[in-house]
Amino acid sequence: NAGVTQTPKFQVLKTGQSMTLQCAQDMNHNSMYWYRQDPGMGLRLIYYSASEGTTDKGEVPNGYNVSRLNKREFSLRLESAAPSQTSVYFCASTQWAQGPYEQYFGPGTRLTVT
Amino acid sequence: SQQGEEDPQALSIQEGENATMNCSYKTSINNLQWYRQNSGRGLVHLILIRSNEREKHSGRLRVTLDTSKKSSSLLITASRAADTASYFCATGDDYKLSFGAGTTVTVRA
Numbered sequence: 001n002a003g004v005t006q007t008p009k010f011q012v013l014k015t016g017q018s019m020t021l022q023c024a025q026d027m028n029h030n031s032m033y034w035y036r037q038d039p040g041m042g043l044r045l046i047y048y049s050a051s052e053g054t055t056d057k058g059e060v061p062n063g064y065n066v067s068r069l070n071k072r073e074f075s076l077r078l079e080s081a082a083p084s085q086t087s088v089y090f091c092a093s094t095q096w097a098q099g100p101y102e103q104y105f106g107p108g109t110r111l112t113v114t
Numbered sequence: 115s116q117q118g119e120e121d122p123q124a125l126s127i128q129e130g131e132n133a134t135m136n137c138s139y140k141t142s143i144n145n146l147q148w149y150r151q152n153s154g155r156g157l158v159h160l161i162l163i164r165s166n167e168r169e170k171h172s173g174r175l176r177v178t179l180d181t182s183k184k185s186s187s188l189l190i191t192a193s194r195a196a197d198t199a200s201y202f203c204a205t206g207d208d209y210k211l212s213f214g215a216g217t218t219v220t221v222r223a
Contacts, residue, residue: 042215050209096209105156
């Protein structure tokens with residue numbers, strides 16, 4: 001049981017380049033999330049998918065797009081990277097039934113935009 | 115905006131001492147969760163306390179919840195070097211969790 005996996009672990013982009021962060025979970029969870037974490041800011045929600053086939057904006061969606069490819073996979077795309085998107089990105093999943101349950105987090109992707 | 119706010123921002127204690135951190139939140143909740151993050155890693159769920167519970171234990175962790183004051187506390191007893199981490203509270207609604215900025219705990223040997 002791998003839990004939540006993320007690729008890549010590290011990435012350096014130049015301003016204006018694009019990339020896709022991949023996330024997969026093997027726990028049969030229905031809900032998946034993308035967060036970014038900046039120093040001293042805690043986690044901020046970028047986008048989430050409450051169930052397969054749905055996606056919704058979180059607190060900081062500008063500059064990002066997402067795709068819930070299937071129940072297991074949820075990708076985050078940066079179309080034109082900016083230095084302000086330098087951050088650590090975490091994917092998480094949970095089985096959301098009658099209220100929030102614990103979220104399981106991936107190891108993170110450390111992205112630097114120069 | 116973040117729902118929960120942890121206090122203090124940072125805490126340094128000697129191994130064997132207890133560590134207490136607090137979380138305040140703004141709106142009514144169904145439950146509140148605490149997570150730990152070791153340096154450079156993803157968050158790990160520690161404990162969930164429901165709105166109708168006042169106290170919950172898990173190993174060396176004790177969590178209290180006071181819904182009238184909209185606050186929770188996390189106590190780590192007999193701290194160890196491995197407890198050095200950041201601790202976050204989180205509350206949720208509409209499929210989303212909101213995290214505070216965290217308390218960074220350093221346990222000195």
